[in-house]
Amino acid sequence: MMRLDDHDTDSIALRLARIAVEAGQVLRRLETALIEKHVKDDGSPTTAADLAAEKLIIDRIHQVWDGVPVIAEETSCTVKADDYFFLVDPLDGTGDYIYGTGEYSVNIALVRNGRPIASVVAAPAMGRIWIAGETTRSGPIPTTPSDEIAWQDVRSRPAPERDLVALVSRRHGDQATEACLSTLSIGTRRMASSALKFCLIASGEADVYVRCGPTMEWDTAAGDHILSCAGGCVVGPGGAPLTYGHEDRGYRNGAFAALGDMALAPRLGLALPKAA
Numbered sequence: 197m198m199r200l201d202d203h204d205t206d207s208i209a210l211r212l213a214r215i216a217v218e219a220g221q222v223l224r225r226l227e228t229a230l231i232e233k234h235v236k237d238d239g240s241p242t243t244a245a246d247l248a249a250e251k252l253i254i255d256r257i258h259q260v261w262d263g264v265p266v267i268a269e270e271t272s273c274t275v276k277a278d279d280y281f282f283l284v285d286p287l288d289g290t291g292d293y294i295y296g297t298g299e300y301s302v303n304i305a306l307v308r309n310g311r312p313i314a315s316v317v318a319a320p321a322m323g324r325i326w327i328a329g330e331t332t333r334s335g336p337i338p339t340t341p342s343d344e345i346a347w348q349d350v351r352s353r354p355a356p357e358r359d360l361v362a363l364v365s366r367r368h369g370d371q372a373t374e375a376c377l378s379t380l381s382i383g384t385r386r387m388a389s390s391a392l393k394f395c396l397i398a399s400g401e402a403d404v405y406v407r408c409g410p411t412m413e414w415d416t417a418a419g420d421h422i423l424s425c426a427g428g429c430v431v432g433p434g435g436a437p438l439t440y441g442h443e444d445r446g447y448r449n450g451a452f453a454a455l456g457d458m459a460l461a462p463r464l465g466l467a468l469p470k471a472a
């Protein structure tokens with residue numbers, strides 16, 4: 197068992213990347229199998245693949261960091277948060293997994309005192325992975341799993357005055373989100389699923405993602421950290437960063453905006469985020 201050394205969050209993120217790549221292989225293998233799906237209480241689907249990937253991730257985390265609580269979407273969503281805990285979504289975008297768009301991700305975040313400090317988002321079917329400790333890096337997922345990932349630093353881009361690129365959920369839109377987006381000069385609306393939306397903004401491929409409809413902490417913590425370390429931010433309606441570990445509200449998030457450039461916050465009517 198490894199002591200949790202939170203001085204080297206980049207190393208923790210690399211370890212999380214290995215776990216996410218392995219979980220991604222499980223998902224890829226099961227993608228082609230005929231998967232029985234179930235509908236959960238919140239109306240969202242779940243499959244045997246969610247469960248298999250979640251079991252693998254929890255086992256691996258316990259092998260490395262035994263004793264740190266793991267809050268995970270499918271089987272461990274009532275585990276209590278602590279000063280340190282992991283948030284895991286083994287298959288974010290289950291609908292897209294089932295319908296074969298490939299826009300699904302594996303999200304893992306280590307949270308300390310309410311904020312993520314090391315995280316990974318892997319998109320196995322797209323062959324892309326992002327990690328963040330102190331800084332954000334991205335790379336292609338190797339086709340031979342034992343190969344090293346060719347990591348490159350990524351940064352979000354300064355927001356243009358007009359013709360912003362907005363990412364919108366493929367499956368979960370709502371009127372409040374549309375009203376918020378209508379205050380911006382959007383040139384391109386691109387549909388995307390899962391935590392990929394945060395990562396595309398972190399890589400400078402889009403500018404803004406607003407979400408007023410429901411999400412869970414495991415949907416956002418890893419992507420929030422990846423975007424925040426790449427120069428962007430994820431903020432609630434008052435302009436404050438999101439915090440994690442809210443068992444009292446069933447680990448549900450409020451509305452948020454993910455921005456590649458903090459200067460977009462006032463344009464959305466939000467207070468300017470305070471520098472971390």
Ligand SMILES: Nc1ncnc2c1ncn2[C@@H]1O[C@H](COP(=O)(O)O)[C@@H](OP(=O)(O)O)[C@H]1O
Nearest residue numbers: 238240287288289290365367368389390410411
């Ligand atoms: N009614 C609801 N309550 C809580 N979370 C919801 C929800 N409807 C959708 N979500 C969240 O939105 C995520 C998908 O977002 P998107 O459509 O942008 O990819 C889902 O992730 P999962 O697929 O992991 O369940 C789910 O957690």
Ligand SMILES: [Mg+2]
Nearest residue numbers: 285288289415
């Ligand atoms: Mg999810």
